[in-house]
Structure formats: C-alpha cells, structure tokens
Amino acid sequence: MKATEMETRMKINTRQFGDLEFTEDLVITFPKGIIGFEDTTRFLIVHDEEYEPFRWLISIDDEEIGFPILNPFLVQPEYGKELPRSYVKRILSSEENWDIFCVVTLKGEGGKVTINLKSPIVVNYQEKSGEQLILTSEELQVANPIS
Amino acid sequence: MLVLTRKLGQNILIGEKISVKVLRIDSNKVQLGVSAPQSIAIYRQEIIDNIKDFNRLANKTDHARLKEAARFFKQLLGV
Secondary structure, X not given: OOHHHHOOEEEEEEOOOEEEEEXXXXXXXXXXXXXXXXXXXXXXXXXXXXXXXXXXXXXXXXXXXXXXXXXXXXXXXXXXXXXXXXXXXXXXXXXXXXXXXXXXXXXXXOOEEEEOOOOOEEEEOOOOEEEEOOOOOOOOOOOEEOO | OOOOOOOOOOEEEEOOOEEEEEEXXXXXXXXXXXXXXXXXXXXXXXXXHHHHHHHHHHHOOOHHHHHHHHXXXXXXXXX
16 A cells, blocks of 8 residues: 555644645744744644735645745845855755745735745744744834835 | 842853853943853844734735736836
C-alpha cells in the first residue's frame, strides 16, 4: 500500500474559504507561530485565483486565524537586499524550495493595500517550516502603502 | 520587574552574556548600549507592538474587499 493511499484528508472550516480539505504534506509548521499569534504553529498556504497575486496563510489550529500575504518582490524588486545574509546564502545555494511573503492589510474606504516589509515570512517547503523574521534595517517600516 | 537606578556609564548584566550600559542621558531620553550574542535578537518594544497590531488587523481582512484589491492589482501588474 502506497503512503499516499494512507494519507488522511483532513478538513478545517475557514472564514475565508469555508471548508478546506488538505493532507499532512501541505502543512507548514511555524515553531514560533506568527508575531502576536505565537500559539498557532500549523498553517496552510492557500492559493485561489480570485485573490491572486495575494495568497492566504491559514491557521489549522484556530479557524479564526488567517492572514493575506503577498510576494514582496512584486512591489519591491530589490527586497532581497533587505534580507539577512544567512538566509540569502541558504536560499541561493540550496536546491530547497523557499518562498518569502509579507503580510498585507486593507485600510480605509478605498481598501488601500498596505504591506509589512519590516517582518517578512520565510517558508521552506522541504522542511515544511516557516517563521516571521524582523529585519534590522532602520529604514524599513511596518506599514508600507502600495500604490 | 526589577527596578535599578544607574548613573551615566554604569552597566547592568543580564544572565552571563547580556549587558546594558547607560551611554548618554538627556532631559527626556536615555541612550543605552546593549551587548548580546548574535543569537539573541534585540528590538525596540514599539516595533514588536506595531507588528502585532498589523498582524491582528490583517487577520480581520474582509475577503470580498481583498478580491477587489486583487482585481485591481492584476490590472496594475498587467497580468
């Protein structure tokens, strides 16, 4: 019997997508959780055409928790310069698959998008782990309006 | 909370590897020098508070409005 046949499909109910089915291999573990949400450590990264280029970081531990995220390179192509060198070395040298995301919020009536470039989320798909870093650059702000 | 009074130039040792020194005192602010191993992160409290607030706000995002923002973005990016 193949391992895949034995994989249980789990289900959670999310505020954003209603019922979401997934398998364990999709789960990303954040040992330290997310800043301000340290108790939620297991997440899914959800893509949905209707939200692209935004994606969602959805908590499996708590149905109320989910964050819209965006690839920061779409709004700041030079963002790589801000990342700690230890990460950049690993990301460039390894054959592992990484992603960098930043949390976004919508503000005001116009729904202006604001992106947090100060503390990106780094995900390693091989290790299935993630963390939210705080970058040291003094110039980086938490709330950066896009357009 | 442990409350200590220090004069200019005096030090506080935290554990075996962290120290905080008073470098300068102005009327309404203090300049502190913090020595710690690379493995220990040092942040201004406000940054952590700002990030927490930002994450909390993001958690409350109205998904219908995010879809609108996504449509607008796709146009912007020419995707």
